[in-house]
Amino acid sequence: MTKTTTLTTAQTTHGFLLEREERIAELSATARIYRHEKTGARLLSLESPDENKVFGVAFRTPPMDSTGLPHILEHSVLCGSRKFPVKEPFVELIKGSLNTFLNALTFPDKTCYPVASANLQDFYNLVDVYLDAVFFPRLTENTLKQEGWHYDVEDAAAPLALKGVVFNEMKGVYSSPDSLLAEYSQRALFPDVCYGLDSGGDPERIPDLTFAQFMDYHRRLYHPANAYAFFSGDDDPEKRLALLDEYFSQFDAPAAPPDSAIGLQPPFAAPRRLVHYYAADSADSDDALETGEARDDAPASGEAAPETGEARETARAMCTVNFGLPQIAGAAGGPDLDLALGVLEHALIGLPSSPLRKALVDSGLGEDLAGGGLETDLKQLAFSVGLKGMPAATAESSSDAVEQLVLCTLRQLAEGGLHPDDIGAAMNSVEFDLRENNTGSYPRGLALFFEALSTWLYDADPLELLPFEGPLARLKARLARGERVFEDLIRAHFLDNPHRALVLLLPDPGLGARREAAEEARLAAVRAKLSDADMRRLAEETRTLRALQEAPDAPEDLAKIPRLKLSDLPRENARIPHEKLAAAGAPLFAHALPTSGVVYLDLALDLSAVPDALIPLTPILGRALFEMGTKKTPFVDLSRRIAMTTGGLWAQTFVSSVRGERGQGPDAAAQRLLLRGKATRENLAALTGLMAEVLLEPDFSDAGRLGKIILETKARREQRLIPAGHTLAATRLKARFGVAQAMNEAMQGLSGLTFVRELAGRMESNPQGVRRDLETLLGFLLSRRGLVLNITAEGPDIQAALPLLEGLAASLPDAAIIPARRGIPDLPEREGLCLPAQVNYVAAGGNARLRGQEPGAAAAVAAKFLRAGYLWERVRVQGGAYGASCAYSRLSGNLVFASYRDPNLGRTLEAFKGVGPHLTGLTIDPAELEKSIIGAVGDLDHYMLPDAKGFTALARELTGEDEAYRQAAREAVLGATAADFAAFGRAVDAVLEDGPVVIAGGREALEKSDLGLTLSKVL
């Protein structure tokens, strides 16, 4: 071949034309950008040494209205496909795969289907099922009915009801003021483009969606010509092309490109102001106690009855000030602006001491920061900041004050300049994050996929924002030259930018009832137009849908889902490098792992000596240590020093049951406050120095600062209540079963929230008392006798760290630790926790061990089987809940069921009670058993980055899960049989027979139930 022909003849491989190839050194990856010749499909293929392989396909799916069509379609394509004609291939995959990520996500303008696995065969299986699902789904009217919405009619005489998985899911989302604030803030800035609509679905609009629209949208937009495919990792790059071509080549290029372009919002001529409402609980707390079912004769712990006045106090308003920023994708200097805005965001609100965050929190106008900061997932960037926890009565004027404060603070910064240490702290934090590339439990490749889409989706270069060394070096050089980079950005994009919207979200006690009335009226209007024959038809359709949902898949169809064999699984647990050393007599665990020069350090302080009354204060102490300053260093300086020299320092509580076989009962617990930090190897001395300084020379005297930490903690916990209602209910339930669980509830559960609310009151009346409590609490923890140290780093860095760790441990006093007596709270048997939510969270369970049942490690297999089988069908598919879980802890013996965003109460409890008979009477199909085993092994082997490995090793030391114990568990899982399922079924029967029940949910639903609940108002 002559030189000329190689230049002019395009080379295609498996139908793909290579458009560009680039080495990205900072990601240790080679990127290739392809086009599929026949269809125009795009592919970004990253070759890297990452064993956690990622595949994803995304479609550009701007919504045309707020019926939630993109979201409903995202659910629906996973309900069976041409090659895999079963009800839910997705669930079958969850059952029998070693995936490290398997999900589907709807964004405001795109829908993504990513999978990941470290096992090559498993990876290919996942890719095949996902490609078939998105391109060849079996969409029927019943799919839309089940996943979207339908009129549910028991019989021709019964009233109409609306049901559907997404319909119910979005009711949950619309019950959360924080979700609403984020949604309304986005809509406010982009009212004229697709971001002014809700791609997830407004529950009031979802029933407008028709089957014809649903099918048409899939046909037009789920086409290779509208697809963005992605691979990354260490798999064979050529095979990627072949896998995709097999699907893409079945399509022809569309006559015209798919109409999915996303418009640019015309800039505002003047700032706007919008007021929205959320549904607050209408009943007041006195009523609640009157109408609740009879309480136990003996007054319970007292926490069931919140103080009067709580109702007024919790009906809070929130607001955001939002700025529309330019489009980065494809713009000249885009990557530099993107990085600079990221650093500016950090400098403004990244730390408690950052000037904009501090000005807002210190203003006393609200309790905690609101707004998502810099939004980079849309075509245009946006910035959102504000306050939540504002008294509702004065919120109108407070929100104006918040906007003025934001603008005034920004003006001062633009004129007077940012403090050099705030810039230094922000630069170091952003650079540390880029180099550490710590994506937590997310596969690293998935983060790259989303980063690429943030430009690719808008017809710009997918590699635009992936390399960071160039932009970083240029930004550093500009700062070194003395350029006022950030001040100029503030002026250009915030102060001189009329594209701004103030969004105020107010509580409306009547809104929940009005929404329900509107839904009922809508149904009544529909009903009025229906003839008896129509009703009979709807009843028949409802029965057909249920029959379809209940009919098992044909075994030959299930067998088509590709899966691993037991023989593909490693028999041995993966070991984490683990060396037991000592520092000044304290145990020191060291894990030599490739961390790119980062050192991770954990200091585990013993909580055993802390009296019960002070336990709930522990999370506050954890924050106060790092967020209040020391006797030597004021708070703002400490905060900057942490950010300038480390990758972060924070505290976290760790309380767990310990291994039962050690002969300890439910009153044995590992109880720790962990100080955790990370730094580059060069900065380890700064990290240990900071840990010693905050522990030995703390200064809790700034009552204003402490009060803000407490209010923020309170606001954050209240915010989590509805999105994590299942955790609230399950944590409360488990408090009855053991010391560790009672401590967790006291610190993080409903009791913990009640404590923090009271603490906020005490800060008003007696701040000195709170300060003394913090000092007393810290005194119980400061002893090297109870200390455990944990380091994760590269081998030579561990050796170099030993003298520093020795010094750190030796600096703590050698004080005796006298364990405090621990109690378990006496709580009502059946509790209802009232939330202003349209959905419920039902938790039930007990301690199997206390009931004489020991289902063993193989219980994990049965639980897996239930979650993807019986519970999925009964509680999600038939009941309409978003999900249900079943968890057995071999450490504690606790066996707990919980439902999530559930329209039901008693029906779900009945479903839980059906588990025992279901399992004991089961003839389990060997293929199903094998799938569940593989899924359970997948949980045992979940993928971890080095820092997570080091932390997991520490946790196992604290709970006594040594290698032999873990290996025995693995063997029990691998060898699980029908007998193990029956044993688990007996354990379920034993705990559910007369076990406690906790349901978090809407007051009306809880009051109407005949479950004998003792009600208390949470929010």
Ligand SMILES: [Zn+2]
């Ligand atoms: Zn969903």
